[in-house]
Amino acid sequence: xxxxxxxxxxxxxxxxxxxxxxxxxxxxxxxxxxxxxxxxxxxxxxxxxxxxxxxxxxxxxxxxxxxxxxxxxxxxxxxxxxxxxxxxxxxxxxxxxxxxxxxxxxxxxxxxxxxxxxxxxxxxxxxxxxxxxxxxxxxx
Amino acid sequence: xxxxxxxxxxxxxxxxxxxxxxxxxxxxxxxxxxxxxxxxxxxxxxxxxxxxxxxxxxxxxxxxxxxxxxxxxxxxxxxxxxxxxxxxxxxxxxxxxxxxxxxxxxxxxxxxxxxxxxxxxxxxxxxxxxxxxxxxxxxxxxxxxxxxxxxxxxxxxxxxxxxxxxxxxxxxxxxxxxxxxxxxxxxxxxxxxxxxxxxxxxxxxxxxxxxxxxxxxxxxxxxxxxxxxxxxxxxxxxxxxxxxxxxxxxxxxxxxxxxxxxxxxxxxxxxxxxxxxxxxxxxxxxxxxxxxxxxxxxxxxxxxxxxxxxxxxxxxxxxxxxxxxxxxxxxxxxxxxxxxxxxxxxxxxxxxxxxxxxxxxxxxxxxxxxxxxxxxxxxxxxxx
Numbered sequence: 343x344x345x346x347x348x349x350x351x352x353x354x355x356x357x358x359x360x361x362x363x364x365x366x367x368x369x370x371x372x373x374x375x376x377x378x379x380x381x382x383x384x385x386x387x388x389x390x391x392x393x394x395x396x397x398x399x400x401x402x403x404x405x406x407x408x409x410x411x412x413x414x415x416x417x418x419x420x421x422x423x424x425x426x427x428x429x430x431x432x433x434x435x436x437x438x439x440x441x442x443x444x445x446x447x448x449x450x451x452x453x454x455x456x457x458x459x460x461x462x463x464x465x466x467x468x469x470x471x472x473x474x475x476x477x478x479x480x481x482x
Numbered sequence: 483x484x485x486x487x488x489x490x491x492x493x494x495x496x497x498x499x500x501x502x503x504x505x506x507x508x509x510x511x512x513x514x515x516x517x518x519x520x521x522x523x524x525x526x527x528x529x530x531x532x533x534x535x536x537x538x539x540x541x542x543x544x545x546x547x548x549x550x551x552x553x554x555x556x557x558x559x560x561x562x563x564x565x566x567x568x569x570x571x572x573x574x575x576x577x578x579x580x581x582x583x584x585x586x587x588x589x590x591x592x593x594x595x596x597x598x599x600x601x602x603x604x605x606x607x608x609x610x611x612x613x614x615x616x617x618x619x620x621x622x623x624x625x626x627x628x629x630x631x632x633x634x635x636x637x638x639x640x641x642x643x644x645x646x647x648x649x650x651x652x653x654x655x656x657x658x659x660x661x662x663x664x665x666x667x668x669x670x671x672x673x674x675x676x677x678x679x680x681x682x683x684x685x686x687x688x689x690x691x692x693x694x695x696x697x698x699x700x701x702x703x704x705x706x707x708x709x710x711x712x713x714x715x716x717x718x719x720x721x722x723x724x725x726x727x728x729x730x731x732x733x734x735x736x737x738x739x740x741x742x743x744x745x746x747x748x749x750x751x752x753x754x755x756x757x758x759x760x761x762x763x764x765x766x767x768x769x770x771x772x773x774x775x776x777x778x779x780x781x782x783x784x785x786x787x788x789x790x791x792x793x794x795x796x797x798x799x800x801x802x803x804x805x806x807x808x809x810x811x812x813x814x815x816x817x818x819x820x821x822x823x824x825x826x827x828x829x830x831x832x833x834x835x836x837x838x839x840x841x842x843x844x845x846x847x848x849x850x851x852x853x854x855x856x857x858x859x860x861x862x863x864x865x866x
Contacts (some may be wrong), residue, residue: 345620346618346619346620349607350618350620351605351606351607351608351609351617351618352607352608352609352618353608353609353610353614353615353618354608354609354610354614356610359614359615363614380731381735382612382614382615382731382732382733382735388728407634408630408631408633408634408637408734408740409630409633410626410629410630410633410682410683410684411680411682411683412620412626412682413679413680413681413682413683414601414625414679414680414681414682416601416602416603416622416623416625416626417602417603417604417605417622419605420620423620425680426620428619428620428621428626428630430630430634430734438735438737439735440733440734440735440739441615442615442616442619442621442733442734443619444619444620455633455634455637468607468608469607476618476619
């Protein structure tokens with residue numbers, strides 16, 4: 343179940359975000375040199391300046407830290423999608439990591455800060471055939 | 483701090499609803515600049531620099547069209563949208579204090595009828611960089627971004643929808659005394675506010691800045707040059723522009739979230755000015771949306787986060803009886819949304835004694851720019 347049209351924006355994959363958007367896991371960028379975690383991924387480590395990275399796979403659970411319900415369609419292509427909610431999820435295993443997503447299974451008016459959620463992955467295919475797995479959220 | 487630079491002129495075009503301007507954005511810019519220079523009692527030949535933020539009217543073209551010159555200095559701030567308004571004044575102050583220019587026009591022109599609308603988002607097939615983590619989920623507009631900040635801040639500090647309304651009602655009430663204001667003659671009630679449609683919860687329609695066409699400018703020069711000009715100069719007491727450590731992490735993952743990006747700005751401003759929030763008689767707070775104003779009031783040190791509801795209640799932010807009247811020309815919501823530069827012009831007017839909601843004997847007049855988008859900025863004007 344997708345809250346936005348199937349042809350709405352998808353991530354452009356790059357070396358830093360590819361694992362996040364294709365591995366169906368919460369793979370957070372981790373510096374190969376000093377093991378500092380950072381999300382969203384950056385081109386250099388903010389602690390030691392290194393530019394090679396691994397990933398920490400964290401538990402796909404968290405809580406709703408904040409949200410908004412978009413009622414106004416900022417693009418005509420979204421006219422049939424509003425109202426839709428965007429949630430910000432703080433991960434249980436590392437609350438400093440916050441992840442933007444949707445919570446399609448919960449009516450917008452019922453969404454509350456503090457709700458316990460878990461990730462699932464929405465499969466989408468870009469126009470060039472690239473398969474992307476977008477992390478999304480549901481109640482747990 | 484009080485550098486070598488002072489403000490000697492202000493100017494504005496007519497303000498229009500989006501699409502209502504008979505003039506192009508460039509023409510609006512030229513009108514505001516001409517009026518500011520005339521107000522100062524200077525000529526275009528006296529102007530030797532321009533500063534702005536996110537503006538597409540380039541000083542090269544402006545200086546040729548307006549007959550400015552020779553040109554000695556131009557600069558714009560990086561990033562941050564409307565919070566460049568105060569920062570652009572600090573650029574002029576820095577350049578003049580350092581001797582790189584003598585007379586700089588700080589301006590912003592914005593015609594959303596001619597160019598793209600800030601309330602809308604283009605269609606992107608593939609989102610890059612930090613946008614890859616937000617755009618696919620429909621997190622697209624400034625309203626939605628500031629809504630995410632505000633929702634968390636309201637939750638943490640018990641801030642009510644009525645406190646958001648107070649920012650709107652103050653702006654609309656003050657606009658009723660300002661004939662330049664787009665909302666002049668169209669007051670708003672609390673009931674109309676609450677009944678207005680949602681844009682992005684917790685923001686109703688009236689929590690959001692309108693889309694307008696217009697331009698505004700001020701003229702900054704040296705204290706020496708100001709001596710024989712038309713009006714008494716206004717001092718640039720202090721300015722600040724910046725971010726806390728790692729405050730620029732995108733996609734709501736910065737350690738300071740939820741924030742209006744003004745904690746560090748507040749600390750630096752008061753340190754440089756040698757005074758504090760209690761010394762301020764009148765303030766302009768950039769309202770892209772109401773929520774970031776409430777956050778910025780607390781981050782600038784006017785009250786604790788848990789005291790925001792009380793601070794804005796009971797007319798405390800309204801002219802003439804409030805303890806801290808804000809947005810006294812109507813602000814972005816009531817006067818016009820020229821990316822917040824009207825708030826800078828109004829802060830200067832309060833020191834000059836020329837506001838339509840004039841606070842008596844203003845010694846220190848604050849303008850806080852663009853909360854909700856990093857980096858923050860603020861500028862403090864005062865009697866020269």
